[in-house]
Amino acid sequence: GNSVTQMEGPVTLSEEAFLTINCTYTATGYPSLFWYVQYPGEGLQLLLKATKADDKGSNKGFEATYRKETTSFHLEKGSVQVSDSAVYFCALDVYNQGGKLIFGQGTELSVKP
Amino acid sequence: KAGVTQTPRYLIKTRGQQVTLSCSPISGHRSVSWYQQTPGQGLQFLFEYFSETQRNKGNFPGRFSGRQFSNSRSEMNVSTLELGDSALYLCASSFDATNEKLFFGSGTQLSVL
Numbered sequence: 133g134n135s136v137t138q139m140e141g142p143v144t145l146s147e148e149a150f151l152t153i154n155c156t157y158t159a160t161g162y163p164s165l166f167w168y169v170q171y172p173g174e175g176l177q178l179l180l181k182a183t184k185a186d187d188k189g190s191n192k193g194f195e196a197t198y199r200k201e202t203t204s205f206h207l208e209k210g211s212v213q214v215s216d217s218a219v220y221f222c223a224l225d226v227y228n229q230g231g232k233l234i235f236g237q238g239t240e241l242s243v244k245p
Numbered sequence: 246k247a248g249v250t251q252t253p254r255y256l257i258k259t260r261g262q263q264v265t266l267s268c269s270p271i272s273g274h275r276s277v278s279w280y281q282q283t284p285g286q287g288l289q290f291l292f293e294y295f296s297e298t299q300r301n302k303g304n305f306p307g308r309f310s311g312r313q314f315s316n317s318r319s320e321m322n323v324s325t326l327e328l329g330d331s332a333l334y335l336c337a338s339s340f341d342a343t344n345e346k347l348f349f350g351s352g353t354q355l356s357v358l
Contacts, residue, residue, distance in 0.1 A: 168349075175249070175335055175349030176288075221288065232278070232301045233347070235288040 134159045138222050138236035145212055145243050153239045155196075155222035163224040165189075165198055165205040166233065170219045171232040179207075179220070212243045247271065249338050249350035257356045263324040266353045270317050270338030274348070277319040279311060282333040282352070291334075294319055325354075331357045 138152040157163065164183045168176040175200040180189030185200035194209045205222060250269040258264050270277050278293035278301075290303040294313035311321040317338075321332055333354050337347040 173351070175351045176337075176347075177349065178346055181346075227301070230305070232290045232293060233288075234290070235280075237287045 134163070134224065134226050134234050136222050136224055138220075139238050141240035143239060144242050145241070146159075147214055147243055147245050148211045149243075151207070151212045151241070152211040153220055153222075153241070155205045155207065155236060157203050157205065157222075157224050159203075159224055159226050161201055161228035165196070166223040166225070167194070167196055167205070167207050168221040168223060168235075170221065172189055172218070176221060195236075196240045212241070214243045214245055217241055217243045238241070242245070249336055249348050251334075251336050251350035251353050253353060254351070255295050255356075256352045257358065258326050260326055260328060262326050263322065264326060264355060265320055265322050266334055266336075266355070268321075268336030268338075268350060270319070270336075274340050275317055276339045276341065277313055277317065277334045278337050278339075278347070279321050280285055280335045280337065281305075282335055283331075288335070291321065291346060326352035326357045328357050337354070 135158045137156050166181045167179040169179045170176045180191040180218050182189040182198035188197045196207045219238045219240045221238045223233045225233050250287045252267045276295045280292040281289050292311050293301040297313045308324045313319045335349055335352045337349045339347050
C-alpha cells in the first residue's frame, strides 16, 4: 500500500546548523509530495510541495527535491533558527482528488540557541 | 481572511457518550477533510466532503460520521466514545478538489475518560 516513512526524532540542533530530515515513500502511480510543519498548539501548515519527479519545492529557506529513483523527498535547510523548532510531517497524495493525504509519523525538531 | 476555525478547542467526555465537533472552512473553500492525530498512530485520514458530498473515507468504524452543510461548514460526530478516541481532531479546507494547498485548523483536543 501507500506509505510514508520519516526519520525518527527528536532531532536536536544548534542554531545555524544544517538540517536534513529524511523522508521516503511507497506509492502506486505518481504522487504529489508535501512537507507540513506543526508549531506547538497549532494545526499543520504547508511548508513546501512538489508534484512531479525532479521538482524542487522551497519555502522559508527549506528545500526538498522529489527523487523518483530513490522514492525520497528529504527536507533540508542550510541554517536553522530557534523559531524552526516544530514537528515536521512528510506527506503524499496519490489520489489528487481532495482530502486524503498520507502522512509520515512526524519528526520533532528542537533548535537550541 | 479568517483561517479554518474549529470548535470547541478542548473537550472532555466519558466513555459511551457522543460528541460533535465543528469546523468552519476558509470562506470560499468547498472541500473539508478531517484527520485524527494521536501520538501512537500519527495523522490518520477520517473523511472528506466536497459540496456536501462525502467523497473519501478512511478506515474508521461507523461510529465516526460527518456531514457538510450548504455553507461548507462541517461537523463530525463520534458516537459511543471509547478511551482510544482521545486525540486531536484536525479539520482542513481547500478551495477545490485537489490537495495542492490544504489549510488546517488548530484542532479540537478530545479527551475520553
